[in-house]
Amino acid sequence: MIEKRINIMEPETPAPQQPAPTTAETKQVEYASVTERFVALVIDYGVVFIPAQLIAALILKVMGPVTELWQILSVFIGINLLFVLYETILSSGDRVTLGKALVGIAVVKKDLSGPISLPRAFLRAIGYYFSAALLMCGFLLAFFEDKHRALQDFFGGSVVVQIREKTWLERTLVRLLGGVLLVAFATVTYTQFFGKLGSLQQFYIRRAQEHLGKIALLEEAHYNRYGSYTNDLLRLSLLSGDPVQFQRDTQKILHPKGFKIGVQGNSYKISARAKDARNTPVYWTSK
Numbered sequence: 001m002i003e004k005r006i007n008i009m010e011p012e013t014p015a016p017q018q019p020a021p022t023t024a025e026t027k028q029v030e031y032a033s034v035t036e037r038f039v040a041l042v043i044d045y046g047v048v049f050i051p052a053q054l055i056a057a058l059i060l061k062v063m064g065p066v067t068e069l070w071q072i073l074s075v076f077i078g079i080n081l082l083f084v085l086y087e088t089i090l091s092s093g094d095r096v097t098l099g100k101a102l103v104g105i106a107v108v109k110k111d112l113s114g115p116i117s118l119p120r121a122f123l124r125a126i127g128y129y130f131s132a133a134l135l136m137c138g139f140l141l142a143f144f145e146d147k148h149r150a151l152q153d154f155f156g157g158s159v160v161v162q163i164r165e166k167t168w169l170e171r172t173l174v175r176l177l178g179g180v181l182l183v184a185f186a187t188v189t190y191t192q193f194f195g196k197l198g199s200l201q202q203f204y205i206r207r208a209q210e211h212l213g214k215i216a217l218l219e220e221a222h223y224n225r226y227g228s229y230t231n232d233l234l235r236l237s238l239l240s241g242d243p244v245q246f247q248r249d250t251q252k253i254l255h256p257k258g259f260k261i262g263v264q265g266n267s268y269k270i271s272a273r274a275k276d277a278r279n280t281p282v283y284w285t286s287k
Contacts, residue, residue: 029112031147032105032160035178038139042181043099048086052079060203068252072203084125091156092121096163103174104164109157110149116158124156201276208274211253212284214240215261215270219286229268229286231261255279 032040056075063071090097091107093115100106107124109116116124131138131151138151147159166174218236219229230236233250237243250259255273258281262269270284 030162032103032162033175033178034142034148035175035182036103036105037142037148037150037160038182039174039178040097040099040103040105043102044086044097045083047098048083049079052082080129083128084122087125087128088118088122091124092116092118100160104162104166105160106163107156107158107160110147110153110159112159112161116156120156120158124152124158127152127155130155201278201280204276205274205280205282207253208272208280208282209284211249212270212272212282216284216286219261219268219270229263229266231263231268233259233261 056079059075060072087097089095095115096106107116107121108114109120127138127150131141134151142148142150142153149159153159215233215236218239221239222228222230222236225239234243234247237246237250240246253275255275258271258273258279260271262271267286269286272282273279274282
């Protein structure tokens with residue numbers, strides 16, 4: 001048996017340590033810019049929302065003016081749940097969403113130790129809605145945070161980093177596209193809140209106008225049968241073939257206050273209010 005003795009009088013010289021790598025040799029993590037993140041989000045939004053909204057619009061059109069509010073809300077919630085599912089699955093593990101893959105960025109843990117888990121990705125996806133609910137201030141946070149983290153990143157304990165090198169041209173194009181999309185998004189958001197009516201309000205107004213058109217057809221039928229127009233809605237409903245359903249549809253679509261049929265000789269005017277948030281006035285005048 002060989003015994004190794006340690007000479008306390010002459011301690012062993014420690015092995016020389018390897019010099020630490022210089023800054024140039026250390027690969028630095030590069031966080032995704034705000035414009036890169038926004039371009040990726042717009043692509044992902046389009047991937048989910050554009051097909052879903054087209055399908056939803058077709059469904060609502062087939063259902064017609066008798067569509068219930070809960071049915072509209074169900075379609076709206078279903079579309080948003082689909083987006084949450086998309087973001088949750090493709091932002092966890094080693095996966096990336098289509099938009100992030102095209103831009104060359106990915107979601108990882110805030111300590112850069114690896115991809116985020118499925119529960120964290122779910123919290124991050126929910127965070128998008130909190131960011132939007134705060135008048136988009138959750139997204140604006142990325143402009144001021146040193147790692148460009150938005151509110152949803154704090155929800156998911158994540159950061160978004162570059163995963164591949166980009167040429168100068170690619171970076172410039174992404175920045176230009178991101179800037180254009182940001183301006184367009186801000187314009188649309190302002191319009192939705194302070195300008196033209198939102199899509200849901202437009203739906204209610206359009207539905208009310210369509211119902212006035214049906215009442216106008218009944219007026220013409222009444223004129224052809226009796227030689228005059230009438231301001232009696234009940235009398236018109238009897239010409240519809242299903243007066244009970246017609247009355248129900250009228251109550252669902254038109255506000256109970258503000259409905260009026262004005263008849264003057266061989267002309268008439270129907271006025272009512274839609275059941276949107278503003279109770280928008282709608283009209284129909286005979287030709």
